[in-house]
Amino acid sequence: MNSDLRLLTGIVERDIRLALRHGADTLGSALFFVLTAALFPLALGPSPELLARMAPGVIWVCALLAALLPLDRLFGAELEDGSLDQLMLLGLPPALVALAKMIAHWLTTGLPLLLASIPISIMLGLPSATLPVLLAGLLPGTLVLSLTGGMAASIVLGARRGGVLLPLLVLPLITPALIFGAAAIDAARTGLPWLPDLELLWAFLAGALPLCPLAAGAGLRAATA
Numbered sequence: 001m002n003s004d005l006r007l008l009t010g011i012v013e014r015d016i017r018l019a020l021r022h023g024a025d026t027l028g029s030a031l032f033f034v035l036t037a038a039l040f041p042l043a044l045g046p047s048p049e050l051l052a053r054m055a056p057g058v059i060w061v062c063a064l065l066a067a068l069l070p071l072d073r074l075f076g077a078e079l080e081d082g083s084l085d086q087l088m089l090l091g092l093p094p095a096l097v098a099l100a101k102m103i104a105h106w107l108t109t110g111l112p113l114l115l116a117s118i119p120i121s122i123m124l125g126l127p128s129a130t131l132p133v134l135l136a137g138l139l140p141g142t143l144v145l146s147l148t149g150g151m152a153a154s155i156v157l158g159a160r161r162g163g164v165l166l167p168l169l170v171l172p173l174i175t176p177a178l179i180f181g182a183a184a185i186d187a188a189r190t191g192l193p194w195l196p197d198l199e200l201l202w203a204f205l206a207g208a209l210p211l212c213p214l215a216a217g218a219g220l221r222a223a224t225a
Helices: 001-022 024-044 049-068 074-081 083-088 094-123 128-155 162-190 195-223
Strands: none
Touching: 024 049, 024 083, 024 094, 049 094, 049 128, 049 162, 074 083, 083 094, 083 195, 094 128, 094 195, 128 162, 128 195, 162 195
């Protein structure tokens, strides 16, 4: 167990170092999030009431789309250069290899998006009282996206036009998280109970956490067989 944990943390640290060395994916996702969210005031007009009402959905949709950008290279680049085969030969179960890659994806993509959502919420006019609810929802929401996205990326690994198939697989799976997360922010903004929506979101994460790495591990095993 201790050796598996060391190998898992080693894969996570390796992916973080690679992401910092080649920061285009992380920076590109954060910039995409900020720029797409900034387009909505230009398209909808400067009405504070309208922007505040649209803000929960805008933030969630932009964050989820931004997190999709680096997913096609989560396993694909390593399959091309052969390093994925080396990871599978470490003796670590394929599900844990997939989990380590998913954790690294969240740390290098989901966490920056979580931080970038703070100035975006201020720009869109969300009340400051809703900021804790926004962050409490985006935390499990971005984790769920990394888990489901990693699972989908392993399924389309090596497939023709896998980059086209990937969003088609991920977006329907992540829709419940989008609904619950945006509903929690809107409920907090209007003074309604928001805790049930967050509880459903965390329940969704609790279901995805054991299932997605197992499915992703099966996909990696098939791709490297």
